[in-house]
Amino acid sequence: MGANFITGTGTDIGKTWLCCALLRHWREQRRHPEALKPVLSGFDPAAPGASDAGALLEALGQAADERALEAIAPWRYAAPLSPDLASAREGRQVPFDALVGYTRRAAERAEGPLLVEGVGGVMVPLDENHTVRDWIAASGLPCVLVAGSYLGSMSHTLSALESLRHGGVPVTAIAVNESEGSSVALGQTLASLTNHVGGIPLLGIRRDDPGPGIARLAGLLA
Ligand SMILES: Nc1ncnc2c1ncn2[C@@H]1O[C@H](COP(=O)(O)OP(=O)(O)OP(=O)(O)O)[C@@H](O)[C@H]1O
Ligand SMILES: [Mg+2]
Numbered sequence: 001m002g003a004n005f006i007t008g009t010g011t012d013i014g015k016t017w018l019c020c021a022l023l024r025h026w027r028e029q030r031r032h033p034e035a036l037k038p039v040l041s042g043f044d045p046a047a048p049g050a051s052d053a054g055a056l057l058e059a060l061g062q063a064a065d066e067r068a069l070e071a072i073a074p075w076r077y078a079a080p081l082s083p084d085l086a087s088a089r090e091g092r093q094v095p096f097d098a099l100v101g102y103t104r105r106a107a108e109r110a111e112g113p114l115l116v117e118g119v120g121g122v123m124v125p126l127d128e129n130h131t132v133r134d135w136i137a138a139s140g141l142p143c144v145l146v147a148g149s150y151l152g153s154m155s156h157t158l159s160a161l162e163s164l165r166h167g168g169v170p171v172t173a174i175a176v177n178e179s180e181g182s183s184v185a186l187g188q189t190l191a192s193l194t195n196h197v198g199g200i201p202l203l204g205i206r207r208d209d210p211g212p213g214i215a216r217l218a219g220l221l222a
Contacts, residue, residue: 002222003107003114004172006138007041008146009156010121014177015146016052018205019115019165020059021214027061028221032112033222035060036104039094039119039126040073042080042158051076052117074102084125096125096135115220116141122160133167144221149189149204150179158196173201173220180207 008015018037026033035056048054053073054064062068069076075094077086084095095125103116118124118132122145125131136143144162147157157174164171174197178186186204201220205213 003116003141004221005103005112005116005118005139005143005169006146007118007122007132007136007143007160009148009153013121013146013148014205015117016055018144018175018214018217019117019179020055020147022113022218022221023056023059025218026113026213028057030055030115030168031222033060033115034106034110035072036103036106036114037073037117037119038075038099039083041046041078041083041086041119043073043076052157055210056083056117058175074157083119084127087127090120091102093172093222096127096130096138096161099126099135100138103135103141107139113218115221122163133163133169136164136169142172144172144217145174147176148179148180148182149173149176149184149186150221151184153179153184153189154192154196157193161197163199171200173203173217175203175213175217177205178207 006015018058023033037053042053048064048069053069057068079086079089087094122133123131152180164183190202190204202214203217
């Protein structure tokens with residue numbers, strides 16, 4: 001069954017939102033999707049439901065209790081910083097090999113579509129030696145690159161794509177999640193990007209009508 005890593009051009013681009021929309025879509029189709037947010041920074045144990053893991057669990061119809069959090073987000077850090085910095089504050093590094101092993105095992109075991117949400121963008125440092133891209137590559141998963149339609153997004157998107165290519169990571173699709181209040185129309189962003197992505201499927205997710213984009217993406221992933 002399809003397992004995909006969900007990465008993005010940067011933080012706040014809509015990775016969690018998109019994962020939740022896909023999970024709900026599959027559940028409506030009576031599929032049994034799964035989702036992981038293995039590394040979580042900015043985590044407040046007093047408000048687990050407000051975290052990315054909490055949002056994913058809600059979309060899966062599960063409570064954000066300790067057991068569920070431990071299962072889908074085993075590496076949680078309090079500081080709202082990149083994982084290398086957040087983990088250093090607590091004196092416990094992100095254990096790269098264990099993280100990769102955990103991701104690979106989850107992908108092997110998954111019976112329904114599996115989404116693994118990364119952290120921030122493609123090149124966010126996990127520790128002194130590894131970035132999110134290294135995690136995706138070592139896990140052997142294809143990825144979805146989530147991008148925006150804001151002015152400047154094209155360079156961010158193509159730069160992220162170039163670094164995924166350089167790391168040997170296959171890209172299943174690029175999801176252009178329409179940016180709020182953008183001066184650039186979603187259709188224009190898609191038309192320009194399509195000339196530069198070498199045939200990778202490009203999907204636009206409209207703010208006022210996300211359903212068709214979500215359905216197309218869901219079809220590509222599972
Ligand atoms: N298409 C959309 N329609 C409505 N709201 C959206 C959409 N995409 C993103 N958002 C909102 O934008 C905010 C940032 O999105 P989200 O949390 O999914 O980003 P992220 O890429 O997962 O960030 P992080 O790097 O922190 O994990 C959230 O409040 C989310 O609900
Ligand atoms: Mg997120």
